[in-house]
Amino acid sequence: MIERPYLVFLGDVPDRLAAKTAYGIVDWRRDWCIGQLRLPGCNADTGLPDMGIAEAAANGARSLVIGAVNPGGTLPEHWVTTVVEAIEAGMNVASGLHVRLGSIPAIREAAERKGATLHDTRHADRQFATGKGTKRPGKRLLTVGTDCSVGKKYAALAIDQELLARGASSEFCATGQTGVMIAGRGVAIDAVIADFISGAAEWISPAADPGHWQIVEGQGSLFHPSFAGVSLGLLHGAQPDAFVVCHEPTRTKMRNVETPIATIDAVIEETVRLGRLTNPDIRAAGICINTSALDEAAARKCLDEAAERYGLPAADPIRTGVAPIVEHLLANF
Amino acid sequence: MIERPYLVFLGDVPDRLAAKTAYGIVDWRRDWCIGQLRLPGCNADTGLPDMGIAEAAANGARSLVIGAVNPGGTLPEHWVTTVVEAIEAGMNVASGLHVRLGSIPAIREAAERKGATLHDTRHADRQFATGKGTKRPGKRLLTVGTDCSVGKKYAALAIDQELLARGASSEFCATGQTGVMIAGRGVAIDAVIADFISGAAEWISPAADPGHWQIVEGQGSLFHPSFAGVSLGLLHGAQPDAFVVCHEPTRTKMRNVETPIATIDAVIEETVRLGRLTNPDIRAAGICINTSALDEAAARKCLDEAAERYGLPAADPIRTGVAPIVEHLLANF
Numbered sequence: 001m002i003e004r005p006y007l008v009f010l011g012d013v014p015d016r017l018a019a020k021t022a023y024g025i026v027d028w029r030r031d032w033c034i035g036q037l038r039l040p041g042c043n044a045d046t047g048l049p050d051m052g053i054a055e056a057a058a059n060g061a062r063s064l065v066i067g068a069v070n071p072g073g074t075l076p077e078h079w080v081t082t083v084v085e086a087i088e089a090g091m092n093v094a095s096g097l098h099v100r101l102g103s104i105p106a107i108r109e110a111a112e113r114k115g116a117t118l119h120d121t122r123h124a125d126r127q128f129a130t131g132k133g134t135k136r137p138g139k140r141l142l143t144v145g146t147d148c149s150v151g152k153k154y155a156a157l158a159i160d161q162e163l164l165a166r167g168a169s170s171e172f173c174a175t176g177q178t179g180v181m182i183a184g185r186g187v188a189i190d191a192v193i194a195d196f197i198s199g200a201a202e203w204i205s206p207a208a209d210p211g212h213w214q215i216v217e218g219q220g221s222l223f224h225p226s227f228a229g230v231s232l233g234l235l236h237g238a239q240p241d242a243f244v245v246c247h248e249p250t251r252t253k254m255r256n257v258e259t260p261i262a263t264i265d266a267v268i269e270e271t272v273r274l275g276r277l278t279n280p281d282i283r284a285a286g287i288c289i290n291t292s293a294l295d296e297a298a299a300r301k302c303l304d305e306a307a308e309r310y311g312l313p314a315a316d317p318i319r320t321g322v323a324p325i326v327e328h329l330l331a332n333f
Numbered sequence: 334m335i336e337r338p339y340l341v342f343l344g345d346v347p348d349r350l351a352a353k354t355a356y357g358i359v360d361w362r363r364d365w366c367i368g369q370l371r372l373p374g375c376n377a378d379t380g381l382p383d384m385g386i387a388e389a390a391a392n393g394a395r396s397l398v399i400g401a402v403n404p405g406g407t408l409p410e411h412w413v414t415t416v417v418e419a420i421e422a423g424m425n426v427a428s429g430l431h432v433r434l435g436s437i438p439a440i441r442e443a444a445e446r447k448g449a450t451l452h453d454t455r456h457a458d459r460q461f462a463t464g465k466g467t468k469r470p471g472k473r474l475l476t477v478g479t480d481c482s483v484g485k486k487y488a489a490l491a492i493d494q495e496l497l498a499r500g501a502s503s504e505f506c507a508t509g510q511t512g513v514m515i516a517g518r519g520v521a522i523d524a525v526i527a528d529f530i531s532g533a534a535e536w537i538s539p540a541a542d543p544g545h546w547q548i549v550e551g552q553g554s555l556f557h558p559s560f561a562g563v564s565l566g567l568l569h570g571a572q573p574d575a576f577v578v579c580h581e582p583t584r585t586k587m588r589n590v591e592t593p594i595a596t597i598d599a600v601i602e603e604t605v606r607l608g609r610l611t612n613p614d615i616r617a618a619g620i621c622i623n624t625s626a627l628d629e630a631a632a633r634k635c636l637d638e639a640a641e642r643y644g645l646p647a648a649d650p651i652r653t654g655v656a657p658i659v660e661h662l663l664a665n666f
Contacts, residue, residue, distance in 0.1 A: 133558025133590050190528040197527050197562040225466025225569045225611050229530040233562025257466050259610065270606075277592065278558050 002094045002119050002184045003062035005034045007086070008048060011068045011079050012039040019044035021096055021178045022067025028157050028182050034059050036067075037082065044068070053082070057089035063119075065181055066095040073098025073122075083107055087116045094119035096177035121180040124191040124200065131198025131237045133278045138208030139333060141285065142240035143218040144271050146262040148227060148255045150248040151317065152218040153179050155288040158317035159244065160215040162326040170213040173205045175234060179217045189219055190230050197230060201237020213329075216240065222270050223262035224254050232274060239278040242285035242333050243271050244325060249302055250293045264310065285333065286325035287314040335427045335452050335517045336395035338367045340419070341381060344401045344412050345372040352377035354429055354511045355400025361490045361515050367392050369400075370415065377401070386415070390422035396452075398514055399428040406431025406455075416440055420449045427452035429510035454513040457524040457533065464531025464570050466611045471541030472666060474618065475573035476551040477604050479595040481560065481588045483581040484650065485551040486512050488621040491650035492577065493548040495659040503546040506538045508567060512550045522552055523563050530563060534570020546662075549573065555603050556595035557587050565607060572611040575618035575666050576604050577658060582635055583626045597643065618666065619658035620647040 006029075008022045016023065026033060026046040035051030038044075046067075051059070064086035070076055075083070075097055083093055083101070087110040095101050101118040102108045111118050141159065143152040156172055156179075163170035172179070174186025192200045205214040216238045220227030245268060251261050268284050275282035287306045291299035299319055306314035313324035339362075341355045349356065359366060359379040368384030371377075379400075384392070397419035403409055408416070408430055416426055416434070420443040428434050434451040435441045444451050474492065476485040489505055489512075496503035505512070507519025525533045538547040549571045553560030578600050587594055601617050608615035620639045624632035632652055639647035646657035 130559040130589070133592050190526070192527050193523070194525050194527050194530050194563045194566065195523040195560065198559055223610060226463040226531055227528065228569055228607075228610070229562040229564075229566025230527045231562075232565045233527065236558050236561055256463070259466050274561075277556060277561070 002065065002181065003092055004032045004184065005061055006032050006063050006065045007051060007056040007061040007091065008033050008036045008046060008065050008067045009082060010036055010038045010042050010044050010046070011070070011076065012041040013044050013068045016044050019046070019068045021069065021181060022046050024178050025065065025067055025182055028161070032184070034061050039078070039082070053085045053089050057091065061091055063092045063094055066093070066097065069097065075099050075104060080104055080106055084110045087111055087114050090114065092117040092119065094121060094181055096121045096181060098122060121177040122188050122191060124187050126187065128192065128196040128199040128203055130196060131202050131233070133198070133236065135239065135279065136207040137210050138212050138214060140205055140214045140216060140238055140240045141242040141244065141329070142216045142235060142238045143244050143246050143288070144231070144235070144267060145218055145221045145246045146223070146264060146267050147221050147248065147251060148224055150246045151288060151290040152246045154317045155244055155246050155322070156215045156217045157182065158322045159326060162322050163213055163215070163329070166326065166330065168213060168330065169209065169211055170215060173214050173216040175201070175204060175217045175219050189234055190227065194229070197233025198237035201234045205238050218246070221254070221262060221267070222274065223259070223266065225257055225259055235271065235275050236278045240275065240282055241279060242283060242329060243275070244286045244288055245284065246288045246290070248290045264306065268310070284310070284312055285329055286312050288322065288325070289314060289316055291316045291319055335398070335514065336425055337365045337517065338394055339365050339396050339398045340384060340389040340394040340424065341366050341369045341379060341398050341400045342415060343369055343371045343375050343377050343379070344403070344409065345374040346377050346401045349377045352379070352401045354402065354514060355379050357511050358398065358400055358515055361494070365517070367394050372411070372415070386418045386422050390424065394424055396425045396427055399426070399430065402430065408432050408437060413437055413439055417443045420444055420447050423447065425450040425452065427454060427514055429454045429514060431455060454510040455521050455524060457520050459520070461525065461529040461532040461536055463529060464535050464566070466531070466569065468572065468612065469540040470543050471545050471547060473538055473547045473549060473571055473573040474575040474577065474662070475549045475568065475571045476577050476579050476621070477564070477568070477600055478551055478554045478579045479556070479597060479600050480554050480581065480584060481557055483579045484621060484623040485579045487650045488577055488579050488655070489548045489550045490515065491655045492659060495655050496546055496548070496662070499659065499663065501546060501663065502542065502544055503548060506547050506549040508534070508537060508550045508552050522567055523560065527562070530566025531570035534567045538571050551579070554587070554595060554600070555607065556592070556599065558590055558592050568604065568608050569611045573608065573615055574612060575616060575662060576608070577619045577621055578617065579621045579623070581623045597639065601643070617643070617645055618662055619645050621655065621658070622647060622649050624649045624652055
C-alpha cells in the first residue's frame with residue numbers, strides 16, 4: 001500500500017511521453033495528489049500545483065511517486081538528491097523504474113535512517129502460493145487485448161470509475177507497475193516468478209462480497225508470442241465472470257514482434273475457451289477500442305461496427321466513456 | 334554447464350523417493366557418475382560405487398551433485414559439512430533444493446576461497462530477452478501433459494536416447510531442476526520471471542542444424558490451473574514441430590488442485606491450436622503413457638487403445654521404450 005497523498009515527481013523529462021505514469025496517476029487519482037515536483041528543464045506538466053519537498057511535506061504529502069521514466073529504467077544521479085530529500089522530509093517513495101530504489105546507497109541509507117518504505121512497483125518481491133483454481137465469491141472482470149499496449153489499464157480504470165459513479169461496489173486491481181501506482185497497491189504480474197503467475201492473480205483479486213466487482217487490469221495478449229503465458233496465468237487466476245476485449249484498430253503487427261495483431265473474434269473465442277478452466281461461466285461483456293488515431297466520424301463508425309458485429313457494447317474509454325459497457329454489466333452479470 | 338564427472342550425494346535420506354533426482358541422473362547419465370556418497374542412515378542406493386570425498390576427488394570428480402531432497406527444500410546442517418569438504422577438495426556443487434547454496438555462509442566462503450561454481454538449478458538467475466516468436470532452424474519436439482508429473486521428463490530423455498541410438502542428431506533440452514542436473518545444463522523454466530518464459534524457452538532451444546532434433550522437456554499442463562501459463566510460454570518459445578502427449582491413466586484429478594485431469598484429446602487439440610502461433614506446422618507425434626500402476630495385460634491394452642484411437646504410436650518410456658514414436662518421428666518429420 002503506497003501511502004497518500006502523493007507528491008508526483010516528474011524530474012526533468014524531455015516530453016510528456018516520458019512522464020506517462022504521472023499523467024496516468026493524475027488522470028485517475030487527481031484527489032490523491034497534492035502537487036507535482038519538476039526539476040529545471042522539465043518539459044512535462046500534469047497541471048498539478050508545482051511544489052517543492054518542504055512545501056509538500058508541510059501539506060502532508062506521504063509519498064514521493066516517481067511518475068517519469070528514463071531511458072534504461074535507471075534513476076539519474078541528479079534525481080537521487082530529490083528522492084533523498086523527500087525521505088529526509090518524512091516521505092515514502094514509489095518507483096516503477098527497473099532499478100530498485102534500495103540498490104542506490106544514498107536512498108537505502110536515508111530510508112533505513114528515517115524508516116521510510118521504498119516501493120519498487122516493477123518488481124514482485126512478495127512470496128505467493130501457486131494458484132488453486134477454486135471458485136471464490138465476488139464478481140470479476142478482466143480486460144484482455146488483441147495485443148500489448150492497447151488500453152487494457154485505462155479500460156479497467158474507466159469501468160471501475162463508472163461502476164462507482166453508479167453506486168456499485170467496485171475496485172480496480174492493478175497488475176502492472178503503473179497500475180500499482182494508480183491503485184496504491186497490486187502486483188506487477190509479469191515480474192512474478194513463472195510458477196506463481198496464477199497464484200499472484202488469485203492474491204490480487206481475493207474472495208469478496210458476492211455483489212462486489214473486482215476490475216482486473218489485463219496484461220499482454222493470449223496471442224502475443226512473448227507474453228501469452230503471463231496472459232493465460234492471469235486469466236486462470238483472475239477467473240473472470242466478464243471480460244472486455246481491448247483493441248487498437250490501426251495496428252497491424254503485435255508490439256516488438258513480427259506476429260500479426262490478433263482479431264477481436266479470436267480473442268473472444270480463445271479467452272472463453274481457456275478461461276472456462278477456472279470459471280465455466282466466463283462471457284465477453286464489451287469491446288474497448290482505442291480510437292485515438294481516428295477522426296470522430298471514423299471512430300464512431302468503428303465502434304458502431306464492432307457493437308453490431310459482436311452484439312456487445314463497444315466504447316472508447318477516453319473518447320466516449322464506458323457507460324454502455326457498465327450498463328450491460330449491471331443488467332447482465 | 335555442470336562439470337563432469339559427478340559424485341552423487343544422497344545424504345541420509347529415509348527412502349528412495351527422497352533421492353529421486355539421484356536415481357534420475359543414474360538412470361540417464363550413468364556414464365557421467367563416478368560414485369555415490371551416502372551418510373550413515375541413508376536408505377537409498379542408486380547402485381553406484383560408494384565413495385568418500387577424497388577418493389572421488391582422486392578419481393577426478395568435478396562436481397558434487399545433491400541428488401536428494403529434504404522436507405522444505407533446505408540443506409540439513411550435517412549435509413553442509415560434506416558440501417564444504419567437496420569444495421575444499423576442488424569440486425563444484427549442484428543443487429536442486431529451494432535454498433540457494435550461496436546463502437549458506439560456510440558454503441559461500443569455501444566456494445569463494447576455492448573458486449568453485451555453485452549451481453542452484455531450481456533458480457534461474459540468468460537474464461533472458463523476451464520471446465521473439467520468429468521461426469528458427471532445427472527440429473524440435475516438446476513433451477506435453479494431461480497433468481504435472483506424468484512423465485514428461487522421462488519421455489523426452491527416452492526419445493533423445495532412442496534418436497541417438499539410431500544415429501540421429503539429438504539433444505535433450507532441460508527445463509526443470511532435475512532435468513538440468515541430468516543434462517548438465519538448461520533452465521528451470523518455472524523459476525524464470527514471468528515476462529521471460531517464452532524468451533527463456535527460445536534460449537534453451539536455439540537455432541540449430543536443419544536435421545538436428547532438440548527434445549524439450551515439458552512442464553505442467555495447459556489445463557493445470559496453477560501452471561498453464563508456464564506451459565503456454567514454453568510451448569510458444571520452443572515452437573515445436575512435434576509434440577508427444579504424456580498421460581497417467583489412473584489419475585482422476587490434477588496434482589494439488591480439484592480440477593479433473595485433462596483428456597488426451599483436449600491436450601492434442603489445445604496444443605495444436607495454441608502452438609500454431611509460433612509454428613503453424615505443429616503436429617502430435619505420439620502418446621507416452623505411464624503404465625506403472627497397471628499390470629502387463631492392462632498396460633498393453635491401454636497402449637493399444639491409445640494408438641488406435643489417436644492414430645499415433647503409443648508407448649511407455651519405462652515399460653516398452655519409445656522405439657515406435659522415434660520411428661514415426663524419423664519417417665514423418
